[in-house]
Amino acid sequence: MDSRRSPDYIIIGGGTSGLVVANRLSEDPNTEVLVLEAGKDLSLDPRVNIPAFWTSLMGSEADWQYKSVAQEGLRGRSIRHAQGKALGGSSAINGQAFIAPGKAEIDAWAKLGNPGWDWASLVSSYKKSYTLIPPSDEDTLKHLGVDWINDEYRGSSGPIKVSFPGVVQNPLCKAWIEAFGDLNMITSADPFSGGSIGGYSNTATVDPETKVRSYAGSAYGAPALQRSNVRILTDTQVQRITFNDTDAGSIKATGVQALVDGKVETFESAKEVILAAGVYNTPKILELSGIGDKKLLDHHKIPLRVDLPGVGENLQDHLMTGLSYEVVDGVITGDPLLRQEPEALALAQKLYVENKAGPFTIGGIQSHAFMPTPNASTLLDQLPKAQGPTHSEYYDTVRLIIEAPDGSSGAWLMFLAQTNLHEGAKSFVGTELLPENFISLGCVQSRPFSRGSTHISSADVAAVPDINPGYFSHPADLEIMARHLQALDTQLRPLKPLGQFLRPDGKRNHPDAFHVGDLEGAKNYVLDTATTAYHGCGSAAMLPREKGGVVDPRLVVYGTENLRIVDASIFPLIPRGNILSSVYAVAEKAADIIKGVD
Numbered sequence: 091m092d093s094r095r096s097p098d099y100i101i102i103g104g105g106t107s108g109l110v111v112a113n114r115l116s117e118d119p120n121t122e123v124l125v126l127e128a129g130k131d132l133s134l135d136p137r138v139n140i141p142a143f144w145t146s147l148m149g150s151e152a153d154w155q156y157k158s159v160a161q162e163g164l165r166g167r168s169i170r171h172a173q174g175k176a177l178g179g180s181s182a183i184n185g186q187a188f189i190a191p192g193k194a195e196i197d198a199w200a201k202l203g204n205p206g207w208d209w210a211s212l213v214s215s216y217k218k219s220y221t222l223i224p225p226s227d228e229d230t231l232k233h234l235g236v237d238w239i240n241d242e243y244r245g246s247s248g249p250i251k252v253s254f255p256g257v258v259q260n261p262l263c264k265a266w267i268e269a270f271g272d273l274n275m276i277t278s279a280d281p282f283s284g285g286s287i288g289g290y291s292n293t294a295t296v297d298p299e300t301k302v303r304s305y306a307g308s309a310y311g312a313p314a315l316q317r318s319n320v321r322i323l324t325d326t327q328v329q330r331i332t333f334n335d336t337d338a339g340s341i342k343a344t345g346v347q348a349l350v351d352g353k354v355e356t357f358e359s360a361k362e363v364i365l366a367a368g369v370y371n372t373p374k375i376l377e378l379s380g381i382g383d384k385k386l387l388d389h390h391k392i393p394l395r396v397d398l399p400g401v402g403e404n405l406q407d408h409l410m411t412g413l414s415y416e417v418v419d420g421v422i423t424g425d426p427l428l429r430q431e432p433e434a435l436a437l438a439q440k441l442y443v444e445n446k447a448g449p450f451t452i453g454g455i456q457s458h459a460f461m462p463t464p465n466a467s468t469l470l471d472q473l474p475k476a477q478g479p480t481h482s483e484y485y486d487t488v489r490l491i492i493e494a495p496d497g498s499s500g501a502w503l504m505f506l507a508q509t510n511l512h513e514g515a516k517s518f519v520g521t522e523l524l525p526e527n528f529i530s531l532g533c534v535q536s537r538p539f540s541r542g543s544t545h546i547s548s549a550d551v552a553a554v555p556d557i558n559p560g561y562f563s564h565p566a567d568l569e570i571m572a573r574h575l576q577a578l579d580t581q582l583r584p585l586k587p588l589g590q591f592l593r594p595d596g597k598r599n600h601p602d603a604f605h606v607g608d609l610e611g612a613k614n615y616v617l618d619t620a621t622t623a624y625h626g627c628g629s630a631a632m633l634p635r636e637k638g639g640v641v642d643p644r645l646v647v648y649g650t651e652n653l654r655i656v657d658a659s660i661f662p663l664i665p666r667g668n669i670l671s672s673v674y675a676v677a678e679k680a681a682d683i684i685k686g687v688d
Contacts, residue, residue, distance in 0.1 A: 105179020
C-alpha cells in the first residue's frame with residue numbers, strides 16, 4: 091500500500107465480515123484498503139487451527155470477555171458473551187458449526203422495509219462464501235444420512251471450506267438420523283434451500299483435507315494480505331470515527347482515531363469508513379463517535395453528530411440449554427479429553443498428527459435439527475402480544491414464521507460430551523467435570539420474541555458496554571423453549587436408536603435434569619441453565635429510520651454520507667440457526683454493494 095496516500099476504505103474490525111469485505115474490495119488492484127483490528131493475528135495458534143480446541147479460546151485473550159447485565163428473565167443471572175478478539179473475529183474461536191438460515195426470516199428482512207434483501211437476492215451471496223465438500227465414500231454418506239444435497243443451493247467455489255465432521259466410526263451420528271426417522275422428522279430438504287425442517291447431520295467450517303479450521307482469517311484475510319493494496323494493523327483499538335459536516339446537512343466520515351502501540355493515531359479515508367466491529371463494538375464505536383440516542387450521549391457528555399435512537403437497540407440472541415445423559419460402557423465421547431486424561435490426549439494427538447483423524451478433527455456439534463412447536467397458535471393465543479408499533483410488527487413477523495407449516499421455533503442438537511450449564515455458564519462445558527462419560531441433547535431458541543439492547547457505559551473506550559439481551563422478557567420464549575427441552579427428554583431420548591447407548595439408570599449432569607419431563611420442571615431447568623448460543627445480532631438494524639433503523643438497504647448509516655456497517659449488527663431479524671453463514675453472506679453482498687455491482 092502506498093503510504094503517501096490515504097486508503098480508499100478503512101475497515102474497523104478484522105473479523106468475520108471485515109476480512110470478507112477487505113478481500114473483495116481489494117480484488118481491484120487500484121483500490122487501497124486499511125483494516126484496523128483490536129486483537130492479534132493468531133493464525134499459527136493451534137487453539138485456532140485444531141477444531142477441537144475451540145473451547146480453550148473462550149475467556150482467553152482471543153475473547154472480548156463481555157458479560158450481560160443481570161437478566162431479570164433468568165433469575166438475575168449474568169451471562170458471558172464470548173466475542174472473537176483476533177484476526178478472523180468470532181469465526182476464529184467458534185465451534186465451527188455451519189448452519190443454514192430459513193427462507194422465511196430472510197424474506198422478512200425485505201418485508202420489514204429493505205428491498206433487495208429477500209431470500210432470492212441473497213442465495214448467491216451465501217453460495218459465494220463457501221465450498222461444501224461432502225464425503226467421498228458412499229458408506230459415510232449413508233451413515234450420516236446425507237442424501238439431501240441440492241446443487242442449486244450448494245456453495246461450490248467459495249473460500250470457506252465446509253465439510254461433515256461425522257465419521258462412520260461414530261455410531262451416535264447414525265443413531266441421530268435413525269431416531270429422527272422414527273419420529274418421521276428426517277430433514278425435509280437441503281437445509282440451505284431455506285425451507286427444511288427435521289433432523290440431519292450438519293456441516294462445519296473444517297477443511298476436510300487438512301482437518302484445520304477454515305475461517306475468515308485463513309480464507310479471506312491471508313489471501314488479501316498477499317496484495318500490495320491491503321494493509322492490516324492488529325492490536326489497534328479504534329476510539330472513534332472522525333467527521334466533517336456537509337452542505338446537505340449530513341456528515342461525512344473522514345477517518346478513524348485509534349490507539350496504536352500506546353499512541354493515538356488518526357487514519358484518513360479517501361472514500362468510506364466501514365464498520366465491522368461486531369454486534370457489541372459496532373454500536374459502541376457509533377456512540378463514542380456521537381451517533382446514537384441524544385439522551386444517552388448527553389449523559390456521557392459526548393458531542394452529538396447524529397441523533398439516532400436505534401443504535402444499540404433491537405439486540406437479538408438465541409438461548410440454549412442441554413441435558414447430559416451417561417452412556418453405556420464402550421461408547422466413545424469427548425469427556426476424557428475435557429478432563430485432560432493423559433492416555434486420551436496422547437491417542438488423540440497421535441491420530442491427528444499421523445492420520446488427520448480422531449477427536450481433534452471435530453469442533454462442536456455434528457448432529458442438528460430444526461423443529462416446530464406443536465399447537466403454536468393455540469399456545470400464543472393464550473399469551474400477551476407485544477405492545478407499541480415497532481414491537482407489534484416484530485412480534486407479528488416472528489409469530490407468522492413460527493405458525494407456518496414448515497416453521498421452526500427451536501433447534502435440537504447433540505454434543506458428544508457433558509455440558510454443565512448449571513454452573514452459571516463459566517464455560518460451554520463447565521469446569522466441575524463429572525468422572526463419567528455422557529452425550530448431551532440440547533435445544534436452541536430459534537425465533538425469540540424477546541429483544542434487548544447494548545450501549546456504552548462510559549465515554550471511555552476501555553469501558554465495557556452494558557449488554558442487556560432482555561432474555562425471556564416476552565413470556566412466549568420460556569413457554570416455547572421449555573416445551574422443546576421437555577420433548578428432548580420425553581420424545582427423542584427414549585427412542586431405541588439413541589436410547590440403546592444410554593445407561594437406563596445412568597447419571598445426568600444435574601439432579602434437576604431428572605425432572606424436565608414435567609413442563610414446570612422443564613421451565614425451572616431452563617431458567618437455571620439457559621445461556622447464550624453466541625448468536626447476538628441486530629444492534630444496528632437495517633430498518634427504516636422511523637422503525638428504529640440505523641442503516642438503509644445500502645448499509646449506509648442514517649445521517650451520514652459514507653459510513654457503512656457490514657456485520658451482524660445490521661440483521662433486522664435473527665436467523666433461525668447459527669448466524670455464521672449469514673454473516674459471510676451479508677458481507678459478500680455488502681462488498682458487491684460498495685463496489686456498485688449489486
